[in-house]
Amino acid sequence: KAGVTQTPRYLIKTRGQQVTLSCSPISGHRSVSWYQQTPGQGLQFLFEYFSETQRNKGNFPGRFSGRQFSNSRSEMNVSTLELGDSALYLCASSLPHQSTDTQYFGPGTRLTVL
Amino acid sequence: DAKTTQPTSMDCAEGRAANLPCNHSTISGNEYVYWYRQIHSQGPQYIIHGLKNNETNEMASLIITEDRKSSTLILPHATLRDTAVYYCIVRASHNTNAGKSTFGDGTTLTVKP
Numbered sequence: 383k384a385g386v387t388q389t390p391r392y393l394i395k396t397r398g399q400q401v402t403l404s405c406s407p408i409s410g411h412r413s414v415s416w417y418q419q420t421p422g423q424g425l426q427f428l429f430e431y432f433s434e435t436q437r438n439k440g441n442f443p444g445r446f447s448g449r450q451f452s453n454s455r456s457e458m459n460v461s462t463l464e465l466g467d468s469a470l471y472l473c474a475s476s477l478p479h480q481s482t483d484t485q486y487f488g489p490g491t492r493l494t495v496l
Numbered sequence: 497d498a499k500t501t502q503p504t505s506m507d508c509a510e511g512r513a514a515n516l517p518c519n520h521s522t523i524s525g526n527e528y529v530y531w532y533r534q535i536h537s538q539g540p541q542y543i544i545h546g547l548k549n550n551e552t553n554e555m556a557s558l559i560i561t562e563d564r565k566s567s568t569l570i571l572p573h574a575t576l577r578d579t580a581v582y583y584c585i586v587r588a589s590h591n592t593n594a595g596k597s598t599f600g601d602g603t604t605l606t607v608k609p
Contacts, residue, residue: 386539415595425540425583430595438596472539476595483589484530485597487539 384409386475386488394494400461403491407454407475413437414456415485416448419470428471431456460493468495500584505604508578514571516603518584521565527588529560531569533580534602540583543569574607581605 387406395401407414415438416428427440431450448458454475460467470492474485501519508514520529528547532540544551544558546567551558557570571578583602587593 413595415597417597417599424601425599427596427598432595438593440596470537474540474597483587483595484542484545485595486542487532489539490537492537 386473386486388471388473388488388491390491391489392492392494394496395463396496397463397465399463400459401463401493402457402459403471403473403493405456405458405473405475405488407456407473408477408486411475411477411486412454413476413483413485414450414454415474415476416456416458417472417474418442419472419490420466420468425472428458463495465495467493469493499598500586500600502582502584502600502603504601505606507606507608508571508574510576510607510609511573514574514578514605514607516569516571516582516584516605517566518569519566520584520586523564523586524588527586529558529564529567530585530587530597531556531558532583532585533578533605534583535580543582574605576607576609579605579607 389404413432415430419425430438434450445461450456470490472490474487476483476485530545531543534540546558560567581602
């Protein structure tokens, strides 16, 4: 079974631009969560989508948004990029309502904001 | 989700067992203990999880104390490729917060030749 895939793997943007990142979950998984990882803040939860609805949201500004499609693929968008948005963005998928809802992570998208 | 406490770093000799402790004294009855590891700049890799019984899989063993306030991840024969940051998290399942994991700083395990 293929794992979680994320595209693109690397991205360079400039301040003020916007960016869209994509995540394809493991086949059959319906929950997709997004995380931001920076050296200073570690791994922080952004939001989770389940059945096309945002089910949980972390403490990030409204510039960070996401959506999920009917095939469970998810995208996250960051508008008006700031230097501090440079990070590794990770998505994780899980199969809710199984015994433990284990999350499996993708390889991440490395975003650099110049 | 309950907070976890892990040592910042540990060393282990190649071929020896690596024992990584985790304290989760405020864990709730419905929260599982999960272990992940992250090799530099890659996505976290799921290792093992458990509720209250000890667990073993092809990667590792998980020992959870009877009071569930702490656990130990055991890599039986550490190799250089096991050098990584190891995260212990606790998370409830079967509820609306199941998709949210709270990561701490983890333990940096260095396996030395």
